[in-house]
Amino acid sequence: MAPETKAMQDDSSLNPGTFWIMDGETLWSEKPSPQSPACSKCHGPFKQSMRGVSATFPKFVNGQLLNLDGQINYCRTTRQQQPAWGLETKPLLSMSVLISNQSNGMPIMSNSRPEIQAELNAGEKLFKMRMGQANLSCSQCHDERYGMRLAGSTIPQAHPTGYPIYRLEWQTVGSLQRRLRNCMNAVRAELFEPGAPEWLQLELYLMWRARGMLIESPGVRP
Ligand code: HEC
Numbered sequence: 001m002a003p004e005t006k007a008m009q010d011d012s013s014l015n016p017g018t019f020w021i022m023d024g025e026t027l028w029s030e031k032p033s034p035q036s037p038a039c040s041k042c043h044g045p046f047k048q049s050m051r052g053v054s055a056t057f058p059k060f061v062n063g064q065l066l067n068l069d070g071q072i073n074y075c076r077t078t079r080q081q082q083p084a085w086g087l088e089t090k091p092l093l094s095m096s097v098l099i100s101n102q103s104n105g106m107p108i109m110s111n112s113r114p115e116i117q118a119e120l121n122a123g124e125k126l127f128k129m130r131m132g133q134a135n136l137s138c139s140q141c142h143d144e145r146y147g148m149r150l151a152g153s154t155i156p157q158a159h160p161t162g163y164p165i166y167r168l169e170w171q172t173v174g175s176l177q178r179r180l181r182n183c184m185n186a187v188r189a190e191l192f193e194p195g196a197p198e199w200l201q202l203e204l205y206l207m208w209r210a211r212g213m214l215i216e217s218p219g220v221r222p
């Protein structure tokens with residue numbers, strides 16, 4: 001990362017993601033309808049209850065593999081009786097940034113627990129599978145060619161520590177899935193269906209591959 005981008009990420013008064021944190025704080029304590037409890041009603045102050053939480057996702061919740069966005073929507077629909085927030089919408093991203101920010105400086109806790117093994121293997125397979133007209137796997141760029149330049153950008157190691165990120169090119173905050181869609185488009189691969197299990201399997205594998213690395217969210221990227 002360029003030093004200016006890193007400086008912007010590290011200073012909350014310069015990091016544009018701070019506005020999403022502020023929106024998330026408002027949503028946290030707001031009742032979504034007169035009959036529905038606010039997140040804070042059950043979870044109390046986010047600084048305590050959400051500390052370290054994002055570092056543990058994706059994980060199985062009641063038999064279902066969920067990422068953080070999935071868990072937020074699980075609470076929205078089953079505990080607040082509200083419609084799920086759409087992917088990449090302002091409220092979902094704001095809540096996701098707020099919660100991820102509470103794990104800043106904490107290590108990613110992913111480990112190969114027996115119940116996630118099959119999903120993890122599927123994720124690793126996807127990461128190593130050649131795809132698209134360019135016929136390249138994620139691994140060929142991110143394990144074999146990191147540090148090299150590609151069309152003006154440096155190929156990173158593809159660690160998901162900063163997500164959701166503020167991306168200067170997007171002029172907004174976006175999820176890890178949005179970043180993965182960008183990479184798949186770059187190699188002209190056909191995208192998985194929205195909500196397909198492959199997205200979560202890849203996310204799980206990326207978190208496992210980055211286990212022990214520290215969360216730095218919201219990241220700022222070029
Ligand atoms: C009616 C109570 C209730 C409400 C309202 C509620 N939740 Fe939850 N939530 C729970 C319970 C119960 C769990 C599972 C036990 C736990 O981990 O605390 C949970 C789990 C979670 C987790 C996972 C915690 C972990 O350690 O893995 C997150 C994140 C979360 N909720 C976010 C939210 C957000 C964001 C909102 C508001 C949009 C919300 N919840 C609203 C009851 C609630």
Ligand code: HEC
Binds near residue numbers: 138160162221
């Ligand atoms: C042709 C090489 C190439 C392939 C193939 C590729 N990527 Fe990327 N990826 C990049 C580049 C270049 C960037 C950084 C772009 C930038 O800085 O704007 C990136 C960024 C990322 C990031 C963001 C890392 C960060 O620090 O924010 C992740 C995560 C990622 N890729 C995952 C994947 C996955 C998963 C696949 C396979 C589905 C994949 N990539 C396929 C080149 C590639």
